[in-house]
Amino acid sequence: MDTLTLTRPDDWHLHLRDGAALAAVLPDTARRFARAIVMPNLKPPVITVALAAAYRQRILDAVPAGFSFTPLMTLYLTDNTPPGEIAAVQQCGFVHAVKYYPAGATTNSDAGVTDLKKCAATLAQMEKLGVPLLVHGEVTDPAVDIFDREAVFIDSVLTPLLHDFPALKVVLEHITTADGVQFVREVGAHVAATITAHHLLLNRNALFAGGLRPHHYCLPVLKRERHRQALVAAAVSGNPKFFLGTDSAPHGQSTKEAACGCAGCYTAHAGIELYAEAFAAVNALDRLEAFASFFGADFYGLPRNAEKITLVREAMTVPASFDYLPGEPLVPLRAGEAVAWRLADVSH
Numbered sequence: 001m002d003t004l005t006l007t008r009p010d011d012w013h014l015h016l017r018d019g020a021a022l023a024a025v026l027p028d029t030a031r032r033f034a035r036a037i038v039m040p041n042l043k044p045p046v047i048t049v050a051l052a053a054a055y056r057q058r059i060l061d062a063v064p065a066g067f068s069f070t071p072l073m074t075l076y077l078t079d080n081t082p083p084g085e086i087a088a089v090q091q092c093g094f095v096h097a098v099k100y101y102p103a104g105a106t107t108n109s110d111a112g113v114t115d116l117k118k119c120a121a122t123l124a125q126m127e128k129l130g131v132p133l134l135v136h137g138e139v140t141d142p143a144v145d146i147f148d149r150e151a152v153f154i155d156s157v158l159t160p161l162l163h164d165f166p167a168l169k170v171v172l173e174h175i176t177t178a179d180g181v182q183f184v185r186e187v188g189a190h191v192a193a194t195i196t197a198h199h200l201l202l203n204r205n206a207l208f209a210g211g212l213r214p215h216h217y218c219l220p221v222l223k224r225e226r227h228r229q230a231l232v233a234a235a236v237s238g239n240p241k242f243f244l245g246t247d248s249a250p251h252g253q254s255t256k257e258a259a260c261g262c263a264g265c266y267t268a269h270a271g272i273e274l275y276a277e278a279f280a281a282v283n284a285l286d287r288l289e290a291f292a293s294f295f296g297a298d299f300y301g302l303p304r305n306a307e308k309i310t311l312v313r314e315a316m317t318v319p320a321s322f323d324y325l326p327g328e329p330l331v332p333l334r335a336g337e338a339v340a341w342r343l344a345d346v347s348h
Ligand SMILES: NC(=O)N[C@@H](CC(=O)O)C(=O)O
Pocket: 015, 041, 106, 107, 108, 136, 217, 218, 219, 220, 247, 249, 250, 263, 264, 265
């Protein structure tokens, strides 16, 4: 098969940033995806419906002419998010979830939750109104090995959370381990997971291939090969609990190639093509459409897209960098290397 036509996909986990960075990266996503769940970890974070409305308008203003793209907004949960804000979420129609960052877990998570107990009334309201909680699932205790932080989070935070709020809709974002896969498989249908393309394609050796590779550093960090294989098995399984979320997370080159580099991989430039590679590698291209275009919409209770996109199996060399901020290029995943698929009618 040299071309693959599928229902236009959605990205259920995306970082668009703001201002000039937003304008630089948005076309890559809008070209491929009809909608995206937009992460709220701006500085300062998007903590109210009013802030989400303003951010949504800035995104819409940055959509290039001729593109159709709908941002699906999220709120950043803090220790102080009032339960009343959840009713506003449900009523506004454009905020689709609330994001839980354990304080200190990842990029711009300083304002995140220090103790979920402080959020009990707000979580109860989310459970009641059916507002999903999106979870960065890693503990922050520096004594816990970084490669174990997802598994420990599942046991010590997520399991008690679901015990206390058994009907809360939860998406365990960017799962990276066999433990994450198994947990999501075994709990009820109200718990799902997103999987990134880079976690399907790379294992932790990619962080150290011939030298330190900052552009492969993201959180949760890449894991060993058996975990990558478990993620691939989940993604191609046809189980609707697993769906596409790129976690495309742009950072300027100087902040990645640094003594203490930022976490995040930029993948939006090949946001669906990289998944096609991962599915083709296990002869499962026939499973890509449901994973990329159906299961996420179904989980969020949104209609599936009507348009189609076509991918062509033709190697494309990714540029060494993209324009991002003045004097600050953006180095994408696969910079200077080939991606095996390209989007029909699209050239960079
Ligand atoms: N994934 C990352 O490594 N970084 C994300 C934050 C996140 O999703 O954890 C970012 O905003 O840069």
